[in-house]
Amino acid sequence: MSQLSATEPTKAGPLEEVRAGMTGRHEVVVTRELTVGAVLDGMPFVFGTPMMILAMELASVAAAAPHLPEGWATVGSEVDIRHLAPTPIGRTVVATARVVEVSGRAMLFAVEAHDGVRKIGEGTHRRAAVKLESFAKRLAAE
Numbered sequence: 001m002s003q004l005s006a007t008e009p010t011k012a013g014p015l016e017e018v019r020a021g022m023t024g025r026h027e028v029v030v031t032r033e034l035t036v037g038a039v040l041d042g043m044p045f046v047f048g049t050p051m052m053i054l055a056m057e058l059a060s061v062a063a064a065a066p067h068l069p070e071g072w073a074t075v076g077s078e079v080d081i082r083h084l085a086p087t088p089i090g091r092t093v094v095a096t097a098r099v100v101e102v103s104g105r106a107m108l109f110a111v112e113a114h115d116g117v118r119k120i121g122e123g124t125h126r127r128a129a130v131k132l133e134s135f136a137k138r139l140a141a142e
Contacts, residue, residue: 014129015102017067022099024062026055029092030115047087052121053079055095056111060125063097064107074107074127075135081123087115097125105129 030047032038037045057076064074087093093115101108106128113121 014069014072014131015064015067015105015107018064018099018102018107020099020101022063022067024059024064024097026058026062026095027092028055028095030087030089032089035089044086045089047091047093047115047120049081049083049121052083052093052095052113053081055093055113056081056097056109056121056123056125057127059095059097059111060107060109060127063099063109064127064129068129071132072129073132073135074129076125077106077128078126079123081111081121081125083121085115085118085120087120091115091117093120095121100124 028034028051032045034047034051035045036043036048039048061074068074093113095111095113097109097111099107100110106126109125109127111123111125112119
């Protein structure tokens with residue numbers, strides 16, 4: 001369910017062009033550096049869960065970024081992901097994201113990843129819109 005309020009421009013403003021159903025995708029070829037074995041001795045050289053989640057996040061960014069006002073971006077705030085199957089070096093992973101809800105400055109995405117043979121991951125991911133200038137000032141103050 002999409003909720004946008006024209007009466008709250010500071011909360012809904014940056015996402016007023018983002019709608020449920022919008023999609024994004026991100027592709028990555030699995031290299032040795034992106035595997036669990038590259039980080040942990042004795043582990044298999046298969047696509048790492050953190051790398052799969054990153055691909056899903058980048059697909060979510062691709063869904064929303066073209067619809068944000070200048071000076072705005074999104075940051076991840078929550079992931080609920082299942083890694084379903086291993087992916088060997090050389091395969092291309094395609095992550096997709098679909099906006100399922102917009103509420104205030106937050107968006108919820110349904111995300112999936114496929115490796116050309118099977119679905120390797122699925123779940124949800126939440127992102128929030130931030131004004132880059134304000135975000136940078138907040139970081140500098142810490």
